[in-house]
Amino acid sequence: xxxxxxxxxxxxxDRLNGELESCEIPALDGLKIYWKPLTGAQQKNIQKxxxxxxxxxxxxxxxxxxxxxxxxxxxxxxxxxSIMNDFDFAMITDIFFKMxxxxxxxxxxxxx
Numbered sequence: 001x002x003x004x005x006x007x008x009x010x011x012x013x014d015r016l017n018g019e020l021e022s023c024e025i026p027a028l029d030g031l032k033i034y035w036k037p038l039t040g041a042q043q044k045n046i047q048k049x050x051x052x053x054x055x056x057x058x059x060x061x062x063x064x065x066x067x068x069x070x071x072x073x074x075x076x077x078x079x080x081x082s083i084m085n086d087f088d089f090a091m092i093t094d095i096f097f098k099m100x101x102x103x104x105x106x107x108x109x110x111x112x
Contacts, residue, residue: 010102012037020067023098027091033074035065035099049080058096060082 020034022085038046042064050057059080067076075083 019046020071021099025091025095027088027094032069033095033098034067034069034071036067038065055084055089056080057092062092062095062098066095 003021014038020036022032023033024030024032044058046060046064049060052068063073063075063080063083068074
């Protein structure tokens with residue numbers, strides 16, 4: 001590998017092994033959701049779901065990344081369709097927006 005690629009890889013490993021990013025979810029009385037940076041393989045899986053619908057992509061993103069305070073996957077036992085149907089989608093999108101720093105309007109989500 002080149003010196004640049006070695007540094008890029010080391011930087012990413014530092015982020016993966018470092019302190020987790022987090023956000024508080026007001027509806028959860030101060031509990032936090034944590035997450036690690038995405039890998040390319042994870043992003044590919046999320047994009048596959050997003051091709052079906054924006055809502056499925058959002059749910060897959062949150063399922064893939066959401067961790068509790070012990071670093072365990074919050075939705076490990078939940079299928080994407082279960083997250084879409086059995087959880088408050090507004091809360092799921094709130095978590096998604098905090099993880100990604102992006103925003104989609106409700107109209108954009110409903111179109112897909």
